[in-house]
Amino acid sequence: MVKCIIFDCDGVLVDTEKIGNGVLLQMASEHGFKMEIEDAYHYFNGVSLKNCFLQIEAAIGKKLPEDFEENYRERSFEAFKKEAKPMDGIFDFLNKLTIPYCTASSGPLEKIRLNLGLAGLLDKFEGRIFSSYIIKSWKPDPEIFLHAANEMGFEVKDCIVIEDSVAGVRAGLKGGFKVYGFANGFNNTDLEEEGAELFGSYEELSKKLDL
Numbered sequence: 001m002v003k004c005i006i007f008d009c010d011g012v013l014v015d016t017e018k019i020g021n022g023v024l025l026q027m028a029s030e031h032g033f034k035m036e037i038e039d040a041y042h043y044f045n046g047v048s049l050k051n052c053f054l055q056i057e058a059a060i061g062k063k064l065p066e067d068f069e070e071n072y073r074e075r076s077f078e079a080f081k082k083e084a085k086p087m088d089g090i091f092d093f094l095n096k097l098t099i100p101y102c103t104a105s106s107g108p109l110e111k112i113r114l115n116l117g118l119a120g121l122l123d124k125f126e127g128r129i130f131s132s133y134i135i136k137s138w139k140p141d142p143e144i145f146l147h148a149a150n151e152m153g154f155e156v157k158d159c160i161v162i163e164d165s166v167a168g169v170r171a172g173l174k175g176g177f178k179v180y181g182f183a184n185g186f187n188n189t190d191l192e193e194e195g196a197e198l199f200g201s202y203e204e205l206s207k208k209l210d211l
Contacts, residue, residue, distance in 0.1 A: 002099065002209060003158035006148050006172075008046070009105040011164035012182050013125075014115040015085050017045055023076045024052065027068070032060045041186040046165025048106055048138040077114060086119035087182075089202030094124055096211045102128035104148040106138050106167070128152065139167040142175030149177075162205075169194040180205060 011017040021040040025033075033056050035043070044052045049072070053064055065071075094101070102125065105112050109131040116122040116129070130148040137143035149159045161172035164182040172179035173195050181187070181196030192198055199205040 001158070002160050004099060004149065004152050004154040004160075005097070005101040005162060006145055006152075006159055006177070007101060007103045007162045008164060008168050009103045009107065009112050009115060011045065011087075011184065012162050013087060013090055013103060013121055014119040015087050016080055016115050017041065017164070017184075019079050019083050020076050021045070023079050024072060027072055027075065028056045028060075028064075031056075031062075031064060035059075038186050041184070042166065042190055045187070046106060046139050046163070046167035046171075048132070051138070073111075077111070080115055080118060084115055084118040086121060087202070090119075090121070093202035093206060093211070094121075096206060100128075100152055100154075101125075102130060102148050102152055104130040104144045104161075106132045106144070108133045139165070140170035140174065142171045142177075145172055145175045145177060149175075160209075163196065164191075166190050166194055169196045172196075180208070 007013055021037055021044060025035055025040055043055060057063055112129055112131055113122060116125055130144060132138040132144045135143060135147050145161055149156055156176040159177055161177045161179045163169050163172055163179055164184060164187060169179050169181055169191055179196045181191030181198050183198045183200045188198060199208060
């Protein structure tokens with residue numbers, strides 16, 4: 001019996017992954033980095049920005065400029081403001097829920113709040129937003145999900161995690177959670193191989209959870 005649902009944010013609640021990856025790849029290309037957007041879903045989604053930068057630096061063989069993160073935050077936030085939207089079906093799904101839920105993300109708190117606000121979801125998660133930047137532990141380490149479960153007042157066995165990234169699925173499973181993977185066409189094989197139970201829409205997830 002599921003008693004609490006822990007959602008990732010980007011790519012699960014808010015449709016932002018393509019936007020963020022697009023800005024990062026565009027900026028990194030100015031320093032000689034080349035990667036297809038499909039590969040970015042595999043390598044960058046769900047991990048810390050620092051880890052993404054290290055991957056880029058390893059590929060180009062040099063350090064990125066000191067202001068790269070600041071510029072990325074600025075450019076990506078502007079892009080989010082223009083393009084971010086809620087994931088299809090998320091409002092109907094949340095409205096059906098009769099159990100507590102929260103969001104636990106590797107992103108900074110201000111980014112999570114910005115994107116939830118842009119998607120019209122902030123009021124649904126107010127007071128139940130957990131960021132890796134607050135506890136200083138990032139996926140694929142499980143601490144952010146364990147922290148969220150503890151703050152929500154539930155044991156791991158009573159919670160499920162909803163994720164769309166390899167790092168997030170690994171974090172959830174490592175923490176002992178059952179993990180449902182939101183298949184987006186780019187990540188299906190990756191998430192299934194990691195051990196997530198796939199779903200392709202919130203309507204499908206509602207049926208799986210018998211809501």
